[in-house]
Amino acid sequence: xxxxxxxxxxxxxxxxxxxxxxxxxxxxxxxxxxxxxxxxxxxxxxxxxxxxxxxxxxxxxxxxxxxxxxxxxxxxxxxxx
Amino acid sequence: xxxxxxxxxxxxxxxxxxxxxxxxxxxxxxxxxxxxxxxxxxxxxxxxxxxxxxxxxxxxxxxxxxxxxxxxxxxxxxxxxxxxxxxxxxxxxxxxxxxxxxxxxxxxxxxxxxxxxxxxxxxxxxxxxxxxxxxxxxxxxxxxxxxxxxxxxxxxxxxxxxxxxxxxxxxxxxxxxxxxxxxxxxxxxxxxxxxxxxxxxxxxxxxxxxxxxxxxxxxxxxxxxxxxxxxxxxxxxxxxxxxxxxxxxxxxxxxxxxxxxxxxxxxxxxxxxxxxxxxxxxxxxxxxxxxxxxxxxxxxxxxxxxxxxxxxxxxxxxxxxxxxxxxxxxxxxxxxxxxxxxxxxxxxxxxxxxxxxxxxxxxxxxxxxxxxxxxxxxxxxxxxxxxxxxxxxxxxxxxxxxxxxxxxxxxxxx
Numbered sequence: 243x244x245x246x247x248x249x250x251x252x253x254x255x256x257x258x259x260x261x262x263x264x265x266x267x268x269x270x271x272x273x274x275x276x277x278x279x280x281x282x283x284x285x286x287x288x289x290x291x292x293x294x295x296x297x298x299x300x301x302x303x304x305x306x307x308x309x310x311x312x313x314x315x316x317x318x319x320x321x322x323x
Numbered sequence: 324x325x326x327x328x329x330x331x332x333x334x335x336x337x338x339x340x341x342x343x344x345x346x347x348x349x350x351x352x353x354x355x356x357x358x359x360x361x362x363x364x365x366x367x368x369x370x371x372x373x374x375x376x377x378x379x380x381x382x383x384x385x386x387x388x389x390x391x392x393x394x395x396x397x398x399x400x401x402x403x404x405x406x407x408x409x410x411x412x413x414x415x416x417x418x419x420x421x422x423x424x425x426x427x428x429x430x431x432x433x434x435x436x437x438x439x440x441x442x443x444x445x446x447x448x449x450x451x452x453x454x455x456x457x458x459x460x461x462x463x464x465x466x467x468x469x470x471x472x473x474x475x476x477x478x479x480x481x482x483x484x485x486x487x488x489x490x491x492x493x494x495x496x497x498x499x500x501x502x503x504x505x506x507x508x509x510x511x512x513x514x515x516x517x518x519x520x521x522x523x524x525x526x527x528x529x530x531x532x533x534x535x536x537x538x539x540x541x542x543x544x545x546x547x548x549x550x551x552x553x554x555x556x557x558x559x560x561x562x563x564x565x566x567x568x569x570x571x572x573x574x575x576x577x578x579x580x581x582x583x584x585x586x587x588x589x590x591x592x593x594x595x596x597x598x599x600x601x602x603x604x605x606x607x608x609x610x611x612x613x614x615x616x617x618x619x620x621x622x623x624x625x626x627x628x629x630x631x632x633x634x635x636x637x638x639x640x641x642x643x644x645x646x647x648x649x650x651x652x653x654x655x656x657x658x659x660x661x662x663x664x665x666x667x668x669x670x671x672x673x674x675x676x677x678x679x680x681x682x683x684x685x686x687x688x689x690x691x692x693x694x695x696x697x698x699x700x701x702x703x704x705x706x707x708x709x710x711x712x713x714x715x716x717x718x719x720x721x722x723x724x725x726x727x728x729x730x731x732x733x734x735x736x737x
Contacts, residue, residue, distance in 0.1 A: 282648055283683065286677045286718065287683060290683060301679055
């Protein structure tokens with residue numbers, strides 16, 4: 243699976259557990275905290291699941307908030323790997 | 324005595340008490356550090372060590388050289404032999420005469436499993452190991468299923484309980500779990516003592532109740548009330564006993580369920596610290612230079628709750644607590660809730676590190692064949708949401724075929 247698809251699947255799994263509407267596509271401007279109402283537990287789940295799927299820890303060096311920032315981290319991580 | 328001393332079907336070894344007496348009467352020497360490989364060799368060495376009245380240390384049979392080094396065992400002691408005095412054991416009486424003499428000065432050093440911090444050796448006297456032994460004609464015909472590691476404290480206590488009553492020991496600790504019910508039946512076992520994890524693994528394959536079992540003892544791990552009903556169904560005539568023991572103190576508390584009443588003689592020797600940790604007075608503890616005491620009290624690392632009528636309930640290990648963003652999660656509590664969901668056979672809850680919350684809670688789940696993974700995951704999550712605070716709910720759930728256990732039969736905490 244492409245990393246963007248993986249990211250979308252993981253975000254949607256978390257949204258489903260929160261009882262919130264699913265995302266149809268990844269919009270780079272969406273803020274996880276502000277728009278999707280992610281709290282620290284949701285973010286922790288996201289980072290661990292993404293790390294398992296891609297080997298990249300998106301929070302390793304700083305705060306990430308928008309989907310665009312996550313995609314940048316994933317692309318960067320892939321480039322380095 | 325033609326009575327069987329040990330049944331070890333896995334190694335096809337059967338020894339009568341007469342054969343044990345004969346072996347004890349042979350010339351022998353023991354190393355200071357006992358590192359025997361088979362159950363019979365281990366039991367024989369333990370009895371020889373008691374008769375000698377000397378101090379020995381006991382190692383697990385399956386330790387590698389590297390592990391032995393990490394335990395801090397002095398290598399020269401592994402090669403240092405003690406020549407044992409010749410003894411002639413003709414019968415029961417001469418056996419117990421020798422035991423009686425040797426047990427006054429005998430010391431046995433046991434290594435704690437060392438899941439946290441540095442492993443340490445704790446020396447026990449016969450008195451501290453035999454504190455809860457029951458003897459007499461009533462116990463003459465007991466038959467014990469042996470379900471613990473024979474070199475750990477629970478195993479040694481079961482061994483002594485069976486041995487001082489000249490009971491038959493049926494060794495099932497390392498046999499395939501599906502075979503255990505057959506062995507219990509074949510040898511008409513009357514007494515079992517094991518960890519909740521061990522019971523869970525045999526209950527799955529038990530198809531019919533076993534009537535011969537009179538007593539089922541829980542030890543080694545926190546009591547698991549969720550399997551009580553199945554235990555009662557599988558062993559309908561058994562009295563159920565729960566024990567609290569540690570390598571440092573041996574058996575301290577005994578009860579018939581989840582709650583422990585502190586006997587009067589222990590009232591001044593056991594107390595609960597402000598943070599809920601159980602403290603045991605040093606007079607109940609084996610000797611060890613490495614054991615940390617605060618004043619006269621040994622900190623067990625076990626957390627208890629005191630009920631309104633003064634009984635104690637164990638809620639977990641201090642070091643097991645998972646810290647999720649500053650909130651403490653007791654993995655035992657979460658495991659119990661998961662196991663209540665239909666279709667779940669066993670669960671293991673542990674921490675996974677991350678930079679957002681420090682840790683999050685992860686659960687490995689063993690499901691029943693009939694359950695569908697996807698549906699069960701949703702159902703577990705749905706039920707936990709109504710029963711647990713949010714941070715206690717596992718964020719990651721893995722379905723696995725079995726839960727890893729340590730050599731003592733406890734779940735592996737990561």
